[in-house]
Amino acid sequence: MKVELQNITKSFDKKTNTIDNMNLTIEDGEFVALLGPSGCGKTTTMLMIAGIYKPNEGAIYFDGEKVNDLEPKDREIGMVFQSYALYPHMTVLNNIAFPLKQQKVPKKERLERAKEAAEMVQLGHLLNRKPSELSGGQQQRVALARAIVKRPKLLLLDEPMSNLDASLRIEMRAEISRLQKKLGITTILITHDQEEAMTLADRIALMKDGRIVQFDTPMNLYNEPDNVYVAKFIGTPPMNLVEGKIMYNKLQIDKQTYPMDKSRFHLEHGKEVILGMRPYDIQLGWTEEIRFLGKIELLESIGHSKIIHANVFGKRLQLFAKQDFQAEIGAEVRFSVQPAAIHLFDKKTGKSLRKAAPYGDEMFVKDAALQ
Amino acid sequence: METAGKSVPTIPGNTFLYQLKRKLPYIISYGILAVTTLPVIFMYLWLIIQSFASNMKYGLIPEGFSLENWEFLWTNIVYKGAELPSIWTATWNSLFFAGMLTVLEVLIGVMAGYALSRLTFPGREQILKITMILHAFPSIALLIATFYILNFMSLYDSLFGVVLVKTALQIPMTTWIIKGFFDDVSWDLEWAGLIDGCSRIKVWFRIVLPQVKPGIASVSIFSFLSGWSEFLLLYTFIVSNENVTLASFLQRLTSDPNMVNYGVLSAISLFYLIPVLVFFIFTQKSLMKANVGGVKKV
Structure with a gap:
């Protein structure tokens, strides 16, 4: 089902807008993640799509049909809540069968379909338990089964994995991805975990203060962030950001100047800018064109590699080194980055200074990111 | 070793x-x-x-x-030359009074408690405060006014009339207790029900109400016990023999201090106690739960 939000505004106290003039189009069968820090309006957006909240302004369309005044029960949606919201007084089987019961599906068929859904999430052996007798992961599966049992046209997932431990989370992530592909349901996922959004979603809508900052594929968000906020939010460890100033066609940081690619960026003399570099794009040694000399402040081993925290211009930058990299704390370290792999943002507005990237250049950037 | x-x-x-x-x-x-x-x-x-x-x-x-003192079970007692109504009439009346009170109180309390807990409407906070003050009035202070009202509505000397009075006096507290239970039910649960295909009323009945069962149980128990032991209102507003309840029945036996038969009096007192004891034994668990779970919030 195609979901469209047009100029949606929602306010709870008439003073500030929780959601501010939001536009969003989700194609049929697409998996979209609403990503953002807590309090940015993700859940409000979802509850409006579910029909629990009504937008103050704007319209919501399901397959081109306006649904602003449609009751939640008539919207053909399934939803998994952050708290799972299982019915404590019903068994697992009755929980899953509940949506079907409301649709007046005959008992025999209802139970069959509920069992089928339970099998799909590997719950077949727990049907007669009460929710309080299940572990968090099992409860989550029940909630998922209950959401998909009536074959909804739209699946809403509100931070479904935030209450699970790390290993279960990865397992459930795979499970959700598999189910969504198998059933082909249009799905909206709310999360504040960028890794979850990156791995699951076809497209991510990154939100801040009730607005969508950028809505694009995970790789485009990573490689071509439209502003500093996106750059900081996407990617672990986060992008290194250093403030500087444009001097003619060069970037000046402290007393160092670096050549900038005029074909990639709008360079305006005297403009204060922020230079962004992904830790993965930084090479040890002065092999590339843009070179830095830093002091090692901290060396963290994360198994397959090491993270160097280096102090340059009083700023702490992070970069990766090989597993066997050895150095003293306080030692000098040389590193460099390709001009094609850097990002430039306007310090005042936070907007990217990137020109609409030509085809070849874009490929180049993507290759650089893969290193 | x-x-x-x-x-x-x-x-x-x-x-x-x-x-x-x-x-x-x-x-x-x-x-x-x-x-x-x-x-x-x-x-x-x-x-x-x-x-x-x-x-x-x-x-x-x-x-x-x-067993002479227990003869009241099968014969009517003669006291001061007049025959008192049968103990079974009084028992039935007491049961009717307490049962009716329980039903009304729970019905109104559950609906009012939900509204006060969940819905936002103008004057909600004020209503919550005022109901608390209402509860502070002793019912004895309202006797005369209540008499006028009952008389005006021709409900004087009617058990149902007194049920209404008692319900009105009890409702604030009941509502407060039940509201506390509703406050503990998460919105998510209600929303899940809406999305799963229920209307608001159906969600309330099918999903929210079962969550507050312990609250309903405790309120029922408290109101039944308070109805069973109610004396003042019944003594004041009930005069006829066929409407007498057990508490008033006992009072009639002691109306003249010189002629009290303590043997019969203690037998009837015991009889009056039995339902309370039985009721308490069966509902003790729910009562304990209510004390733990009945959290109050504004």
């Missing part, structure tokens, strides 16, 4: 004095409690013995066993 028995004398924990010292705080506190509760226990004992004795010497020592 050294056995446990051999090592006994060396452990100070097993000497008599040590044991005494350890248990002393318990012995003292239980002793004090026993002495203070003795009069209550003694009163009940006296009540039971008196009802089965044919005569009490000095009012204390029972002489002979008899």
Whole structure:
């Protein structure tokens, strides 16, 4: 089902807008993640799509049909809540069968379909338990089964994995991805975990203060962030950001100047800018064109590699080194980055200074990111 | 291997004095409690013995066993030359009064409690405060006004009229208690029900109400007990014999201090106690839960 939000505004106290003039189009069968820090309006957006909240302004369309005044029960949606919201007084089987019961599906068929859904999430052996007798992961599966049992046209997932431990989370992530592909349901996922959004979603809508900052594929968000906020939010460890100033066609940081690619960026003399570099794009040694000399402040081993925290211009930058990299704390370290792999943002507005990237250049950037 | 028995004398924990010292705080506190509760226990004992004795010497020592005092169960008592109504009429009336009160209180309390907990409407906070103040009024202060109203509505000397009065007086507290239970039900649960295909009313009935069952149970128990033991309102507003309840029935037996038959009085008092005891034994669990779970929030 195609979901469209047009100029949606929602306010709870008439003073500030929780959601501010939001536009969003989700194609049929697409998996979209609403990503953002807590309090940015993700859940409000979802509850409006579910029909629990009504937008103050704007319209919501399901397959081109306006649904602003449609009751939640008539919207053909399934939803998994952050708290799972299982019915404590019903068994697992009755929980899953509940949506079907409301649709007046005959008992025999209802139970069959509920069992089928339970099998799909590997719950077949727990049907007669009460929710309080299940572990968090099992409860989550029940909630998922209950959401998909009536074959909804739209699946809403509100931070479904935030209450699970790390290993279960990865397992459930795979499970959700598999189910969504198998059933082909249009799905909206709310999360504040960028890794979850990156791995699951076809497209991510990154939100801040009730607005969508950028809505694009995970790789485009990573490689071509439209502003500093996106750059900081996407990617672990986060992008290194250093403030500087444009001097003619060069970037000046402290007393160092670096050549900038005029074909990639709008360079305006005297403009204060922020230079962004992904830790993965930084090479040890002065092999590339843009070179830095830093002091090692901290060396963290994360198994397959090491993270160097280096102090340059009083700023702490992070970069990766090989597993066997050895150095003293306080030692000098040389590193460099390709001009094609850097990002430039306007310090005042936070907007990217990137020109609409030509085809070849874009490929180049993507290759650089893969290193 | 050294056995446990051999090592006994060396452990100070097993000497008599040590044991005494350890248990002393318990012995003292239980002793004090026993002495203070003795009069209550003694009163009940006296009540039971008196009802089965044919005569009490000095009012204390029972002489002979008899069921004479329990004759009220099958014959009507004659008191001061007039025949009192059957005990079964009074029992039925008491049951009707307490049962009706429970039904009304729970019905109104559950709906009002939900509204006050969940819905936002102008004056919600004020209503919550005012209901609390209402509860502070002793019902005796309202007797005259209530009489006028009942009389005006021709509900004077009608059990149902008194049920209405009592319900009105109890509703604030009931609503508050049930509201506390509704506050503990998460919005997510309600929303899940809406999305799963229920209307708001169906969600309330199918999903929210089952969550507050312990609250409903405790409120039912409290209102039944308070209805069963209600005296003042019934004594004031009920005059006819066929509408008499057990509490008023007992009062009639003691209306003239010179002519009280203590044997019969204690037998009827016991009879009056039995339903409460039975009820309490069966509902004790829910009552305990209510004390733990009935959190109040504005």
